[in-house]
Amino acid sequence: MIVGRTSKAPSETKRVTVDFSQWLDTAEVVGSITTPVVALQPTSYPGPFPYPASVVIPTEYPDDPTPLLVSGAFIISPDSLLVRLFATAGTDGNGYSITFRATGSTSGRIVEVRVDMSVRNSSVRVL
Numbered sequence: 001m002i003v004g005r006t007s008k009a010p011s012e013t014k015r016v017t018v019d020f021s022q023w024l025d026t027a028e029v030v031g032s033i034t035t036p037v038v039a040l041q042p043t044s045y046p047g048p049f050p051y052p053a054s055v056v057i058p059t060e061y062p063d064d065p066t067p068l069l070v071s072g073a074f075i076i077s078p079d080s081l082l083v084r085l086f087a088t089a090g091t092d093g094n095g096y097s098i099t100f101r102a103t104g105s106t107s108g109r110i111v112e113v114r115v116d117m118s119v120r121n122s123s124v125r126v127l
Helices: none
Strands: 002-008 014-019 030-033 037-040 068-076 082-089 095-104 110-119
Touching: 002 014, 014 110, 030 068, 030 082, 037 068, 068 095, 082 095
Parallel strands: 002 110
Antiparallel strands: 014 082, 030 095, 037 095, 068 082, 095 110
């Protein structure tokens, strides 16, 4: 399940927080998480949208000399309803997905979540 989309500059360290409070049962917390897995996304389809039936979606992957890294992922205490991770590096112009699983402390239910992240030269804009 995609829970969010965000962007970052290659030189930034991006903090991402995922809220599990609506998914957990009453009085339950996030009991554990798996190590996040980062995947490079294929080259984007430029349009038109929606996809015409004759279009084959590209499966080519761009060059990735500085891959996106997740430098830390942990359950935030004392409530333990949030998971925070930090993403660093990434190649300008590339898109990535960060996937991990969370397990409920009492129900044992497992949910896999995905955060999509695009890397752009700067995420700060002058208005």
